[in-house]
Amino acid sequence: MTKPIAIVTGAAQGIGFTCAEVLAEQGFAPVLVDVQEKVLTSAETLGAPGYICDMADPAAVKATFARIAEDHGAPTALAHCAGIAVAGDFLTCSVEDFKRVIDLNLTGTFVANQTAANLMIAAGIQGAIVNMSSIAALLANPAISSYVASKAGVTGFTKAASLALAPHNIRVNAVGPGSIDTAMMAAVNSNPAAMDTAMSRTPLKRMGTAREVAEAVAFLAGPKSSYITGETLYIDGGRQGLNYTC
Template identity: 65%
Template sequence: MTDKPIALVTGAAQGIGYACAEALTEDGYFVILADIQDSVHAAARTLGGAGMICDMGDAAAIAAMFDQIEVNHGPVAALVNNAGIAAPGDFLNYDLDSFERVIDINLRGVFLATQRAANTMVDKGIEGAIVNMSSINAQVAIPAIPAYCASKGGVMQLTKVAALALAQHNIRVNAVGPGSIDTEMMAGVNANPDAMKTVLSRTPLKRAGTAREIADVVAFLCSKKASYVTGESIYVDGGRLGLNYTC
């Protein structure tokens, strides 16, 4: 057990998830990093937290993870639902198994983790915070990632629903929607000058964002500084959604 408030970050072995775990550690949380990759354990040791293996597309694994956290560490006071996959493909030939896998991790897993964390928060009287990782693709679409776009649109609405349902318990639920962020997922774009030119043409700030820039917004939403913010999706996108043309 720890005397610090506990934060759980999913998909935290690298990238945005790891940056969120780092920011929350700096804010005084004992952070549990969950991921499907074994490297999560080394990442957790670096931050002085705990690492757990969990497939966020597996309902039983999610339940078991929360059981273990509560027994070994205590109840979760801040949850960051960051785990997600994209699985690009041609729309006309998009595989149903791929579609369902994306929805299972990106949307159903977010629902299950939010519901489980919230139930414990209510039982323990914890005025907690939940942050879901959305995307600008909750608002704008890319034809090659149909399941991802659908899942992030669902996350946006699920965030609103959960915020309304949990407001009476002073549990806040918000979402963060990244634009083009310099992570492993964007590595192929970074290596292609033409692709990068296209990205920058639709980004008014003319650069990719960093994982830490997303994490700082997540940490804000988990903090008392955001005590009157709930049901919101905050887009951290360098101005992308406000742009109605590309050059």
């Protein structure tokens, strides 16, 4: 029996790579996509195909996904993990930097979802899409206003996409990580004061792991979540419910 194809974007490292790893363990055939050439090596470690693609370039996304479908078959799942954060002072942040984050994190999500969904529909596949939101969609940080805006957009877009694709039996959900021990959190890890601040608003008092996020992604991509769509599952160590600093 042929394994179902799962396209994983942002898969060269971190959460994206771990999502590919967990999806493989759960019976999917992952296809890794990233703008970094490193994705080819990462894919090789899983015995999976890898493709280099700038997810902020709509034409490149459409061409790459079409090539994946031609090479391996239409996807049954999309785990869309590609994204960036650009920190800076709100009053001096450039429009170019703001737009760069929106182009990848939000517009890129739309293009990836639309392209994958069209491939699923054309192949008669009742699939699942999982987008990468963030706790920042709900709890803002003024130093990363573009990231906050993009992830709030991903959460709202996920609901809209789930309604649009429900008639085709394609489910669309998202996960919203909190403080996860990845390269994006390296600056916090290396700064005891910043770590203390992060943990003061995390009731479980530790960073999450990429594996913990990936397990949630795999759940939402798989059959055990067959009646869940339009939701965002926050993996945040309890931060969303915290209304005081402990």
